[in-house]
Amino acid sequence: MSDPLWRPSSARINSSGMQRFARQVENQLGLRFRDYGELHRWSIDNPEIFWEQVWRFGGIISSEPWERVLTDGDRFPGAKWFSGARLNYAENLLRRRDDGTAVIARLENGERRSLSHAQLYEQVGRLAAALRASGIAPGDRVAALMPNVPETLIGMLACASVGAVWSSCSPDFGFAGVMDRFGQISPKVLIACDGYFYNGKRIDCLPRVAEIAGNIDSLEQIVVVPVAGIDADVSRIRNVVSLDDYLPAEDTPELEFEQLPFDHPLYIVYSSGTTGVPKCIVHGAGGTLIQHLKEHRLHVGLGPEDVFFYFTTCGWMMWNWLVSGLASGATLALYDGSPFRPAPSALLDMAQEEGITVFGTSAKYIAALEKEHLRPRETHDLSALRTVLSTGSPLSHESFRYVYRDVKQDVCLSSISGGTDIVSCFVLGNECLPVREGEIQCLGLGMAVEFRNEKGESVIGEKGEMVCARPFPSAPIGFWNDPGDRKYLAAYFDAFPNVWTHGDYGELTEHGGVIIHGRSDAVLNPGGVRIGTAEIYRQVEKLDEIVDSICIGQEWEGDVRVVLFVVPRKGVTLDDELRQRIRQTIRSGATPRHVPAVIVPVADIPRTLSGKIVELAVRNMVHGRPVRNTDALANPEALELFRDLPELRRE
Structure with missing residues (x-):
């Protein structure tokens, strides 16, 4: 067992949401938990009592x-x-109505x-009234092609207030990508931006909005929100109205x-769509x-004093996760x-300037900071920062060390x-537990997570399929439009009856x-290992010397061989010496079985x-x-870099 990189102080543990929740349960039910493991076991053995306690605590x-x-x-399901x-x-998200800051929003261009909270409540009320005036009722779908700006949050809350179902895509989706999503759910209203800013460019969305409007009967x-200041004639867009003209001019009724019901539909979200x-x-x-x-208040410890940030688009579920922070009274960044x-x-500049306390990002972003040789502890005042969250892919050992070092x-x-x-x-964090290199801290409360081997046995200290029992x-x-739940059952319940199989491959440690070792469908299997x-x-x-990489298994001579594609840093050539260092690093840090048979440079x-x-797309x-x-x-054009490569041909 590796030594922890971080341990919480006694003061932090005692003031944490997790500890306060445990004390609530102990005091009300006459229980005593010696450690988190006992609390977790109780939470899955007593689901009715546990979730009732979460309801009351929240x-x-x-x-x-x-x-x-x-x-x-x-x-399960059922x-x-x-x-x-x-x-x-x-x-529940608009429970605060005071003058405290609910939302801070920044754009790449500096805006x-x-x-x-009072202003957010008032603006949600105006848009909710407009939706009702448009005939939107519970169960109707409202779609959004929007960047991560306040109007998107307002739109979602207005939609939820009237009981409609919200579904959003990031504006960088192409026409076909939007149609693959919104075209399936028959929305009545589309809230769309005029454009957005990315990587120093102002991108016009209105031609795409017009095309979408003409193809979803x-x-x-169509409600157009001014974000990028695109000066264009929108009259060619069917049933179009500007946001200002859509909202009631005066005498907005009180927000209702x-x-x-508890299970009334709130969101339609989408799988990545790269395999179908x-x-x-x-x-x-x-x-x-x-x-x-549960996750925000207990596992993150989120509260009204926090400034909560997650780098995400509105097409990723982390946006949905972020905005629920309002239910804990936090300020959203x-x-x-x-x-x-x-x-x-x-983003580090933003963290300093806004006093962000909980900073969420991707593992790729943290790795990129290290590749850029940034040392925020020397250049930024991050005294307000108490928690860093990472998701999207497993966080590497090196990134764990980088965060605590730099x-x-x-x-x-x-x-x-x-x-x-x-x-x-x-599986997620817990501010009451130590942080160990390369590990997620704990199983989520109320989540009966196990890792099962090929015999279907629950194992500890061995790799297996992650399931929830x-x-x-x-x-x-x-799933939307899934008669008899056939696709839903096939997606999660085929492997083990009455058990959710998630598609991740990993292991539960002794402590x-x-x-997480990767997605199950991307697991390599050379020589049957x-x-x-x-x-x-x-x-x-x-x-x-390497800024990015991707690894697949190539079918080869009746077996599978490991192929590693790497993006060398600018000015670096992937020569035999560098290939040998890559292989040696993998061999010494993992095992000889992990060493790729072929290493190929790509742009x-x-x-x-x-x-x-x-x-999977690269493998195909x-x-x-x-x-x-x-x-x-x-970047779909990058796929062409992997087509018919001479290094991978059979002689």
Whole structure:
């Protein structure tokens, strides 16, 4: 067991949300928990009591109480949560109505705005009134092609207040990518930006908005939001109106919160769509709310004194996760644009200037900071920062060390993992526990997570499939337009009956931490030995000459061989000496089985719009198989770099 990189102080533990929750349970139920492991075991053995306690601790607002916390708890899927309760998600996020700051929003071009809680409530009320005037009712879909700006948050809250279902895409999606998503759900209203800023450019979205409006027959209203100041004639767009003209001019009625069942649909979110048409995943209001309150208040320790930031687009579930921070009274910090403009320190500058206390980002971003040789602890005042969150891919050992060496020593670095599928986390952080290099701190409370080997046995200290053996409130209601739940059942419940199989490959450590080795469908299998790709990436990231990499298994002579593609730093040539150093680094840091048979230089690595590498798409290109829905990629042209490479041909 490695020594911890960080341990929380006694004062931090005693003031933490996790500790306060544990004391609440102990005092009310006459229990005593010696450690987090006991609290977690109690939470999954007693789901009805646990989730009732989370409801009370989170102060969830409802107009009708529940009749029963859990019905059919032995059915997964099929369990029902908080039957009889009626609530509204937006009401729970807009519980503060004071002059404190609710939202800070910044754009890449330097523009900054802020809204108080009172102003946010008033603006949500105006848009909700406009939606009602348009005939929007509970269950109707409202789509948004928007950047991460206050109007997007306002749109979602207004939508939720009337009981409509919100679905958003980032404006960098191409026409086909948008149609693959919104075209499936028949929205009545589209809220779209005129344009956005990215990487020093102002990008006009209006031609694409016009094309979308002309191809989704269900759209009755297109509301254009001015973000980039695009001066264009919008009259060619069907049923178009500007946001200012859409909102009521005066006498806005009091904001009404439609009271709805716990499992009323709140969001439709989408799988990445790199291997087929995206799955339309439907999440319920109550399950999303209570799960996010648990994760924010207990695992992150979020509260009214916090400034909460996550670098995300509105097409990634981390945006949905971020905005729920309002339910804990926190100030949200929004950013839209390139994280490296006008300089690589852009987000660090924002953290200093805004006093961000909880800073969320991707593992790739942290690795990129190190590659840029940035040392924020020497250049920035990050005294307000108490927690760093990382997700999107496993955080490497080197990145753990980098944060504590060069960013800040006294900070809780929490790698977290879950997904769009559950719009939340299975495994995540805990400010009461130590941080160990290369590990996620703990299993989420109420989540019966296990790792199962090829025999289906739950194992500790061995690699296996990550599963969740019992129901949880934020499991999807289902997929949109999926008769009989056939696609939903096939996606998660085929491998083990009554058990959610998530598609991650990892292990539970002896002390309760978690190591994720990669996606199960990207696991390499040379000579019949399963290898997680993350184990290789961790080693490659040690080499300053390499700025990015992706690894696949190539079918070869009746077996599979490991192929590693690398992006050398500018001015660096991948010669035999560097190839040998890469192999030696992997061999010494992992095992000889991890050493790639072939190492190939490429100019770029294809990624989704949320920044995740697409190993399956690259594998298909290498094998000459079709790659569908490339509009889901931020840089689809990079896929061509992997087509018919001479280094991978059979002689």
